[in-house]
Amino acid sequence: MGSSEKGRGRASLLAATAVAVLAAAIGLVACGGGGIEGGGSKEVQTVKLEGKPSGSLTISNWPLYIDKETIPDFEKETGIKVHYIEDINSNEEFFSKMQPLLQEGESGGRSIFVLAGYETSKMYKLGYLQNLDKSALPNVERNMLQSLRHPPNDPNRAYTVPWQSGMTGIIVNKELAPEVRSICDLFNPKYKGKVDFLNEVRETVPLVMKCEGTDPETATEADWMKAIEKIKGAAESGQIRRFTGNDYARDLTSGDAVAVIGWSGDAVQLQADNPNLEWRVPTQGCMQWSEDMVVPIGAPNPTAAEAFMNYVYEPKNQAQIAEYVNYVTPVEGVKQIFEKQDPELAKNPLIFPSPEFTKTCSPTPPLEGEEEQNVIRAFNAVLNG
Amino acid sequence: MIAALRRRTAPYFLLGPGTIWLVLFFVVPLYFLAKLSLESGFVGAFEFNWNWSNYSEALSSYDTQFVRSFVYAGTATLLSLIIAYPLAYVIAFKAGRWKNALLFAVVAPFFTTYLIRTIAWETILSDDSPVTKFLHAVGLAPSGHVLATSGAVIAGLTYNFLPFMILPLYASLDRIDTRLIEAAKDLYSSATQSFLRVTLPLSLPGIVAGTLLTFIPAAGDYVNAQFLGGAGNRMIGNVIQSLYLSQADYPAAAALSFVLMVLIMVFVVVYIRFAGSEALMGEEAR
Numbered sequence: 001m002g003s004s005e006k007g008r009g010r011a012s013l014l015a016a017t018a019v020a021v022l023a024a025a026i027g028l029v030a031c032g033g034g035g036i037e038g039g040g041s042k043e044v045q046t047v048k049l050e051g052k053p054s055g056s057l058t059i060s061n062w063p064l065y066i067d068k069e070t071i072p073d074f075e076k077e078t079g080i081k082v083h084y085i086e087d088i089n090s091n092e093e094f095f096s097k098m099q100p101l102l103q104e105g106e107s108g109g110r111s112i113f114v115l116a117g118y119e120t121s122k123m124y125k126l127g128y129l130q131n132l133d134k135s136a137l138p139n140v141e142r143n144m145l146q147s148l149r150h151p152p153n154d155p156n157r158a159y160t161v162p163w164q165s166g167m168t169g170i171i172v173n174k175e176l177a178p179e180v181r182s183i184c185d186l187f188n189p190k191y192k193g194k195v196d197f198l199n200e201v202r203e204t205v206p207l208v209m210k211c212e213g214t215d216p217e218t219a220t221e222a223d224w225m226k227a228i229e230k231i232k233g234a235a236e237s238g239q240i241r242r243f244t245g246n247d248y249a250r251d252l253t254s255g256d257a258v259a260v261i262g263w264s265g266d267a268v269q270l271q272a273d274n275p276n277l278e279w280r281v282p283t284q285g286c287m288q289w290s291e292d293m294v295v296p297i298g299a300p301n302p303t304a305a306e307a308f309m310n311y312v313y314e315p316k317n318q319a320q321i322a323e324y325v326n327y328v329t330p331v332e333g334v335k336q337i338f339e340k341q342d343p344e345l346a347k348n349p350l351i352f353p354s355p356e357f358t359k360t361c362s363p364t365p366p367l368e369g370e371e372e373q374n375v376i377r378a379f380n381a382v383l384n385g
Numbered sequence: 386m387i388a389a390l391r392r393r394t395a396p397y398f399l400l401g402p403g404t405i406w407l408v409l410f411f412v413v414p415l416y417f418l419a420k421l422s423l424e425s426g427f428v429g430a431f432e433f434n435w436n437w438s439n440y441s442e443a444l445s446s447y448d449t450q451f452v453r454s455f456v457y458a459g460t461a462t463l464l465s466l467i468i469a470y471p472l473a474y475v476i477a478f479k480a481g482r483w484k485n486a487l488l489f490a491v492v493a494p495f496f497t498t499y500l501i502r503t504i505a506w507e508t509i510l511s512d513d514s515p516v517t518k519f520l521h522a523v524g525l526a527p528s529g530h531v532l533a534t535s536g537a538v539i540a541g542l543t544y545n546f547l548p549f550m551i552l553p554l555y556a557s558l559d560r561i562d563t564r565l566i567e568a569a570k571d572l573y574s575s576a577t578q579s580f581l582r583v584t585l586p587l588s589l590p591g592i593v594a595g596t597l598l599t600f601i602p603a604a605g606d607y608v609n610a611q612f613l614g615g616a617g618n619r620m621i622g623n624v625i626q627s628l629y630l631s632q633a634d635y636p637a638a639a640a641l642s643f644v645l646m647v648l649i650m651v652f653v654v655v656y657i658r659f660a661g662s663e664a665l666m667g668e669e670a671r
Binding site for chain 2: 090092093095096097099126193199235236238240241242243250254255256373376377380381382383384385
C-alpha cells in the first residue's frame, strides 16, 4: 500500500465515523417504533386466587412512595419474596412502555401497578386489567376511607385499591412570594419567569379553570380550551418559567421559582429542607386525586398481589408507609395510631385533611373520547411551545 | 483455485457482522417505523391504512419546533467550530509534549455521563449563581435569568458536542505535512496567507466531519432543552418524545421521526455537495 493510499484510508475512516454516527443518531430516533395493531380482548376477567399466598411477587411503583421497612416486614410475615421496582415516573410514559406487552396479554412479570385513576380506567377499557376478588381483601373492605370508596372511574372499586391519595395546589416560598394564594396570582407579572406549572393536563388546566370561576366537573370542551389559551399566553410571555413534574423541587430549592403548582406530599418533604416552602389550598380550591393499585392481565401470582393489598390496609402497617411518604393516607385508623405515637403528624392537614380543609377541592374531572384527544393535543402544543 | 475463491469471498465474511448489525438494528426498526407512521387510530387499536396525513400534520403542527431545532443546532455548531478550531490548532502544532495531556483533557468530560453534565449546567446557570449575575451585569441576560432560555439550550448543546468538533479537527490538522507550510513561507506568503491557502484547505475534511458530527446529534437532541430550556424552548426531539410517551400518538411520532431523518439527510447531502466530497474524503481522493 503506497503512502497516498494510506492517507486516504485514514481520511475515509473519518468519513466512516461520520456515517456511523449519523446512522446511530437516526437509529436512536428510530427506536421508538414497533408495530401495534388489533384490539385486545375486552372481556374483563377476575383474578384467580389459589390457596395460601406464597411464591414471589413483582410490584411496579413510583420512586420514594414506600418506606424501607414495609417490604421486608411483609416478606417476613407471609414468606412471599417481593421484587419491588420503582420504574414509574409518569402515568403516560409507563403506559406507553407496557402497552405492547399488555396487548399480548402479558404484564412483564409484574403483578401490581400503581397508577392514577384516569390511567387505570383507560387500561381497564382496553381490557388490560383484572377485576379483584374481594374475598381476599377484608382489610380493604373494612378500612378504606369513606371518601375514597366510590370514585367516578370505578364506582364500586371493582379493580382498583387506592395506594395513596393527595392534593394538587400551590407551593410557595413564603419569603419571596408571600401573597400568592390563588392560581390567578401565579399570573401576576410581579413573578414573571419565577413560576412553574405542572405538565399534568388533568391537574393544571382544571386549577386554572377554577381561578376563572368554572367548575371543572361540569366544564365543556370550550372551557378546557379557554383555560389552555390562558396558560399558553403566560407561557409565551415568559410568565411561566417552565412546565415540570416533580422537578419543580429543584427550582424551588435553588430559588429559581418562587411559586409553583405542586403536590401536597412533596411539600411536606420539601419543608424539611426549607421551612419557607409551604403548600397552600388555592383560594378557589385544590384538586384531589388517588393513585391506585391494579392487577394487570397476565399477572403472575395474583394471590400474593391481593395478599399485599390486604397487608397495607392494616392500619399499623399503613402507618409506617404514611409516616414516610406524607401523602393523604387512604386507610381509616392510621390517624388514631399517630395520635398516640406522633401527635404532631396527626395534626398535619396535608396528611389528614379535614372535610373543612378540602371543601373547595375537586376530584379529577372526567375527560373522555374525542374531547380528551383534543384537550390533550392542545395542552401538549402549549408544553411543546 | 481455492485460495482465489477464499480471497474473493473473505471481504464478504468480514462485512458480515456489520451488515447483520445494520439490518437488525437499523433496517428492521426502520421498516416498522415506516409502517407505524402510516397508521391511524387510538392506542391499542392502530390500523394500517396509508394514512399520509400524519406527515402533513406533523409538518404543519410542528414547523416552529423544526425551525427552532435547526437554528439551535446550527448556532451550537458554529460556536463549537469557533471554539474548537484554535484549540485543535494549538494541540496539533504548538502543544509539544503537552499534546496527550491536552487531548486527554478534551475527552475527560466523557468520564461523566452526558445527563449529569447537563444537570450540572442547571446549577451553573441558576438565577442566583455568580455566572448568571455576571452575565446580567454585563448586559447579556437582561431578564435576569439564563436558565430556561434559548441561550441556555444553545450553550448546553455547544458544550456537550464540542469534543465531537475538536477531535476530527485535530485529526486533520495533525496530518498536515508541516513542510507544506514551510514551503508557503519560503515562497514569501505571510502567516495569514499560508493559513488561508495551506492550513485551512487541508483541514477542510476535519471541519466537514466535525460540523456533521456536531450538527446531526444536536438537531435531534432533547436532553438539553429538557433540562436547560423553559416554556417555548422545546426542540423537535422533545416533541417526538412527548408524542410517543405522553400522548401515545405513535403514528404522529413515527411520521415526525421520518421527517426529521429526511431533513437531516437532505442537509447532509447538500452540505457535502457544497463542501465537495473530496473535503470529506481527504485531498487524495481527487
